[in-house]
Amino acid sequence: xxxxxxxxxxxxxxxxxxxxxxxxxxxxxxxxxxxxxxxxxxxxxxxxxxxxxxxxxxxxxxxxxxxxxxxxxxxxxxxxxxxxxxxxxxxxxxxx
Amino acid sequence: xxxxxxxxxxxxxxxxxxxxxxxxxxxxxxxxxxxxxxxxxxxxxxxxxxxxxxxxxxxxxxxxxxxxxxxxxxxxxxxxxxxxxxxxxxxxxxxxxxxxxxxxxxxxxxxxxxxxxxxxxxxxxxxxxxxxxxxxxxxxxxxxxxxxxxxxxxxxxxxxxxxxxxxxxxxxxxxxxxxxxxxxxxxxxxxxxxxxxxxxxxxxxxxxxxxxxxxxxxxxxxxxxxxxxxxxxxxxxxxxxxxxxxxxxxxxxxxxxxxxxxxxxxxxxxxxxxxxxxxxxxxxxxxxxxxxxxxxxxxxxxxxxxxxxxxxxxxxxxxxxxxxxxxxxxxxxxxxxxxxxxxxxxxxxxxxxxxxxxx
Numbered sequence: 001x002x003x004x005x006x007x008x009x010x011x012x013x014x015x016x017x018x019x020x021x022x023x024x025x026x027x028x029x030x031x032x033x034x035x036x037x038x039x040x041x042x043x044x045x046x047x048x049x050x051x052x053x054x055x056x057x058x059x060x061x062x063x064x065x066x067x068x069x070x071x072x073x074x075x076x077x078x079x080x081x082x083x084x085x086x087x088x089x090x091x092x093x094x095x096x
Numbered sequence: 097x098x099x100x101x102x103x104x105x106x107x108x109x110x111x112x113x114x115x116x117x118x119x120x121x122x123x124x125x126x127x128x129x130x131x132x133x134x135x136x137x138x139x140x141x142x143x144x145x146x147x148x149x150x151x152x153x154x155x156x157x158x159x160x161x162x163x164x165x166x167x168x169x170x171x172x173x174x175x176x177x178x179x180x181x182x183x184x185x186x187x188x189x190x191x192x193x194x195x196x197x198x199x200x201x202x203x204x205x206x207x208x209x210x211x212x213x214x215x216x217x218x219x220x221x222x223x224x225x226x227x228x229x230x231x232x233x234x235x236x237x238x239x240x241x242x243x244x245x246x247x248x249x250x251x252x253x254x255x256x257x258x259x260x261x262x263x264x265x266x267x268x269x270x271x272x273x274x275x276x277x278x279x280x281x282x283x284x285x286x287x288x289x290x291x292x293x294x295x296x297x298x299x300x301x302x303x304x305x306x307x308x309x310x311x312x313x314x315x316x317x318x319x320x321x322x323x324x325x326x327x328x329x330x331x332x333x334x335x336x337x338x339x340x341x342x343x344x345x346x347x348x349x350x351x352x353x354x355x356x357x358x359x360x361x362x363x364x365x366x367x368x369x370x371x372x373x374x375x376x377x378x379x380x381x382x383x384x385x386x387x388x389x390x391x392x393x394x395x396x397x398x399x400x401x402x403x404x405x406x407x408x409x410x411x412x413x414x415x416x417x418x419x420x421x422x423x424x425x426x427x428x429x430x431x432x433x434x435x436x437x438x439x440x441x442x443x444x445x446x447x448x449x450x451x452x453x454x455x
Contacts (some may be wrong), residue, residue, distance in 0.1 A: 024220070026159050051160075051411065061218040062329045 006089065007018050013064075013085040020059050021081075037082045045080075053078055060084070065090045097264060097325045098454075099276070099334040099401050101179025103171035105149070106319030106386045106395065107142035110131035111174055115395075116402055118385050120427060123413035126301045126315045126387070131292040132285040139292045140301040142317035142387030143283055158235055160222050164282045166201035167320035168232035169239050172276050175322035176240060179333065181274065188243040191272040192236050195249045195279040197390030199229040202284030231279060244272050253441035255279060256394045260449060261340045263325050276345040278322030279391035291316040291388075295361045303388060304416045305359035305381030305425065308369040314361025317387015321394035323401075332454040335404035339399065341452045351433030354403065354424060356396040358439040359383035366419075368444030373421070374436055380424040384413040393439045397449055400435035407432055 018032035021042045027046065039045045042053070056078060066088050068074050077087045104111060107126075108118035118124070126140040149155075149166040154173045158165065172192065173385070176182050207223040225294060230248045237246045245266065249259045256279040263275040291297065291314060298313035307313075346393065355377045363369070373379065386395045403409060409430040412423055437449040 026161075028150070028159065051221060058214075058218050058220050061216050 038080050064088045097337045098332040100326045101175045101324035103174030103322040105167045105171045119410040124301040138317045143262045162203045165232040168280045171320035171321045171322040172236045175324045179324035189273040191244040191275040192246045193259045193277045194233040195255035203227045205286050253325045254447045256391050257340050274326045277393035280320035283318035303384040304415045308365045308366040314388035317389045321398050334401035336452045341448045352431045353377040353434040355436045357381040358392040361388040362442040363440035365444040372446045378424045379421045380412050393437050396437040400451045
């Protein structure tokens with residue numbers, strides 16, 4: 001049963017992440033549902049920059065209780081909404 | 097100094113034309129907002145509609161900017177464009193002075209709330225960088241490529257008056273060829289709470305600028321007004337912005353004059369108002385159009401500039417007149433030589449801006 005629970009929970013995390021990214025990073029002209037799960041967040045994707053990366057760290061901490069301490073690891077974690085959601089889910093599972 | 101250009105962002109919209117349309121239209125009822133933290137209490141407010149602040153061209157580099165900064169940047173941009181000097185002014189000789197009574201307090205309190213709610217390790221870096229008062233001036237400099245002196249001037253009662261005085265000094269000292277001087281204040285939830293609890297919100301939504309009550313009614317407002325100021329010999333699009341007086345000693349009412357009275361909701365001294373009135377002048381006040389704003393003199397200076405340029409008078413939007421003043425009650429063409437924009441603070445001290453027509 002765990003894979004189904006995981007998938008369902010990831011859907012919710014991804015949706016919440018998209019809403020938080022759009023509202024907290026003031027991304028204009030785009031709605032949360034227009035962000036694809038695998039769209040790159042930085043560079044040619046959503047066009048986020050290094051200050052946004054710090055803001056995402058804060059979002060994860062505030063809204064999911066998840067910390068990102070290793071910024072080298074952060075490169076992979078911050079690649080897309082999918083990778084962020086997986087990190088949130090896995091970290092929260094590890095906290096249980 | 098010459099007023100070469102004006103930019104306005106307010107509840108009436110963006111641009112001098114929107115202000116002029118509001119003056120011709122007359123009083124419009126304010127919106128209503130819930131007072132945060134109250135049991136369903138509502139407050140009349142003159143807020144800037146969100147769509148007014150969504151210019152993707154001017155604000156292309158200001159994605160992270162808050163409302164305070166957006167209002168400032170748009171008004172400053174428009175003032176420069178309105179002056180017709182955007183292509184010719186030397187940006188190294190262009191200064192910026194942003195006047196504010198309360199600064200970007202919505203962001204400042206948001207930043208502090210972040211510390212209280214989530215601890216200092218989870219505070220938004222964007223909120224921090226935008227909570228400083230100088231953020232708006234920096235955005236203006238960046239957006240307009242201003243390379244001259246840039247300053248933010250905070251003063252609870254006479255921020256705009258002080259800014260105008262400083263601009264005059266910069267021009268006189270040849271530090272700049274032109275200065276973008278503006279005022280901005282925003283209406284955040286903290287401000288709404290304070291106004292709802294500490295002041296006396298106008299029950300019918302009407303600010304009454306000529307009722308010198310001990311407890312004046314207010315309708316909080318927000319917005320930004322910028323002026324492109326140049327030296328007297330640089331040509332004038334609107335008129336001259338001359339002396340800034342605290343006691344009227346430097347100004348004399350001659351010719352056809354109008355005195356505009358601010359109504360921020362704090363001044364509550366009938367004697368002080370009566371002393372501030374200038375004999376032989378028509379009295380007007382347009383706060384019912386843009387709200388009770390600490391930097392309301394900037395809005396009035398823009399209206400004064402329109403009167404001088406157009407040689408036109410605008411009827412006061414709310415004409416309740418318990419003290420029998422000689423009010424400006426008609427809209428239409430008229431000779432206007434001088435306009436005095438007077439503001440009183442809660443202690444009864446006054447400040448007056450003097451604007452005159454260029455003949």
